[in-house]
Amino acid sequence: MGDFDAIDSLLAAVGPEAGLPARGVRRELREQARLSKAQVARALGVSPSTVAGWEDTRDPSGEIRTRYAYLLDGLAAKFAVEVQEKPEPEAVQEPEPVQEPAAADDASPAYDASTAGAGEGDDVESLAVPEPCVLCGQPAGSRVAGFAQHLDPADCHTVTAPGPGPAPASEAAEPVARQEGPPRGPRPSGRSQGPAGRAFQEPSGPADLIGQAVRAALAEHEGDMEAATAALLKRAIPDAMRLLDETRKGARYDIVAHPWIPxxxxxxxxxxxxxxxxxxxxxxxxxxxxxxxxxxxxxxxxxxxxxxxxxxxxxxxxxxxxxxxxxxxxxxxxxxxxxxxxxxxxxxxxxxxxxxxxxxxxxxxxxxxxxxxxxxxxxxxxxxxxxxxxxxxxxxxxxxxxxxxxxxxxxxxxxxxxxxxxxxxxxxxxxxxxxxxxxxxxxxxxxxxxxxxxxxxxxxxxxxxxxxxxxxxxxxxxxxxxxxxxxxxxxxxxxxxxxxxxxxxxxxxxxxxxxxxxx
Known part of the structure; x- marks a missing residue:
């Protein structure tokens, strides 16, 4: 890099930061484009959980902020999104399903078939011979973006339990016994808002995420240690990623999760x-x-x-x-x-x-x-x-x-x-x-x-x-x-x-x- 190039870089670094729309609008733009957090993360070279943070509690800085602003500006121009205040939901006598398309892939979009598996633009192919679903391990007849998985969340038999790891799209099948009040209807995606969801979203600490998952698995399998262990081993990868996200909160550095590789x-x-x-x-x-x-x-x-x-x-x-x-x-x-x-x-x-x-x-x-x-x-x-x-x-x-x-x-x-x-x-x-x-x-x-x-x-x-x-x-x-x-x-x-x-x-x-x- 020449002397003047170095000076230009310094001047760019101390210039005004790119403007960003409100955090709720960022999520709205992404959802209207039918993009998952994983797709945005790969394009920007960050993790899906980082994108989730930008849509919820924090802002990027430096060069990554400029690139993120460029993406959002392009989406806004493409879809001409009008920012409007959301009206407060009217009171209803019976609980209604809560739609939260963005929350399900907060930690690992691969584990929500509705956002990571079947969006427009994804490469979906039918399999002549079923392969194990990347979500639940059961035979699946389709491959989405290179990964075998069920297109219909109802077919995916992923374990539903509070603990480290994003709730699967099939969380609609959560046992009624764990809910208070009338049972909720099935939801196409999103994390449960019942007691299980609240316990997972507000853990007392990273180590407690592990304890919650173990207790939930043992309860789910009525104390059968062998069955509970098998279920926990199946979900070890997404749970580890969720634990990583928890331990990275407030960290000094962002992880570049999908960089260019030589x-x-x-x-x-x-x-x-x-x-x-x-x-x-x-x-x-x-x-x-x-x-x-x-x-x-x-x-x-x-x-x-x-x-x-x-x-x-x-x-x-x-x-x-x-x-x-x-x-x-x-x-x-x-x-x-x-x-x-x-x-x-x-x-x-x-x-x-x-x-x-x-x-x-x-x-x-x-x-x-x-x-x-x-x-x-x-x-x-x-x-x-x-x-x-x-x-x-x-x-x-x-x-x-x-x-x-x-x-x-x-x-x-x-x-x-x-x-x-x-x-x-x-x-x-x-x-x-x-x-x-x-x-x-x-x-x-x-x-x-x-x-x-x-x-x-x-x-x-x-x-x-x-x-x-x-x-x-x-x-x-x-x-x-x-x-x-x-x-x-x-x-x-x-x-x-x-x-x-x-x-x-x-x-x-x-x-x-x-x-x-x-x-």
Missing amino acids: DILKKQTSRGADQIWEARPKWTRHELPPGRHEVTALDINGAYLSALKTHLPLGQLEHSAGLAHDRRRAGVHLITPPAWEHEAVLPNPIGQRDEPGPLWVTEPTLRLLLRLSGPKYGLCAPPEIHESYTSGATENLLEKFRVALKDARDAAITENDEVTLEYVKAMYSKFVSTMGESNYNRELYRPDWMHIIRSQAFANLWMKALKAHDEGLAVVRAMGTDELHVIGDWRRVFAEGRGVTEVKVKDAYTAAIGTGEEE
Whole structure:
């Protein structure tokens, strides 16, 4: 960028902000255009919940405000919407259905078939062979915008219960026993305004969203723990997204949920992988010291949960080449990794890779290599960085989300609550696994985050292996995110238990003399 371009950017930044219509008019414009929050969010590079906030309680700023104003101006010109005061509803003797088309997709439009599945302009196709509905998992005969789902909300058997996650379009079937007064008629969309809806809309805190969902599932299935767990696991993805929205309220940064993604982060084939190397450990020590050895296989608790604390890029990734690493940014990097000369006692930090040459790695892998090449460890040379795709980053983007899940997990373990424990595990594991190219999470598309979080879990395991080695234990094996085999008194190095900062015994075996093979 030239000097005058930089000045122009500064002048633009301090100029008057684009004008926006009233918040109610913003929603009216979007609804008249039959656009879902997800469609607007994708066009602007934000999350649907951010769009919901702009239509309810807050305003955007900066460049995103200008783009949002441009969209609204275009819609106003197209539909010539006249802003009028809404008359107060007349009193009626019987309760009438309340129409709230915009509220149903407040947290995840994918879970409201009336707004995300069947609007004009969406790609609707009939399926010769029914596929599982992305909302309820039951066979559906149509695919909408690439996702199998029921076109008629009445056909969608999504679980209806208060808790984290948007109420499905079929909430009209809410049991009458939970309502006060005469039953309401069926509604095509929108969140229930009965006791269940109020409890969900005004939670006492993020952690209580988890408790509400568990209590509701147990009540729905009359205390059947197995059935309640199955129902909770089915809704783990939308519930995790709702919890994320709750923990992001008042946050300093907006999440760009659907940014432009470079080709290296896109799958090369429909069943193939992209070009990002996650540095997954898959290492077994070639030779043990002489003698017989008792080996303990340790299980690292909550590996992906702990990995949510990592440096994540906030916005769209930007390309750079020939630059040194900037710790204020995060993303993916093309590097030539350094030679590793400690294979006999410690795994290679980039995992088992046979082919030489440059490869694309994530932020945690690069930071691990830079750390190991520094004066504190001096275990390798610095990696050579060729080019990068990065954005401004923070390590605490998901911290409140992580803490809410951790607290719920800890409480479930203390109370021996296996239903909540399995539910929480599903929430964070599915959250990570579906934020890439997945049909099951349409609210968040960040394959870069998925790779970064996974790589952070692998880096965390590697650092535990290094800690064990430095404390005099013999590291025998390191696998995936949570498996570390050691010889020696590991309890003086690691705390034992089920907490996320603790480890537990997975297996114990005797290794044969000098070969590293098990007896």
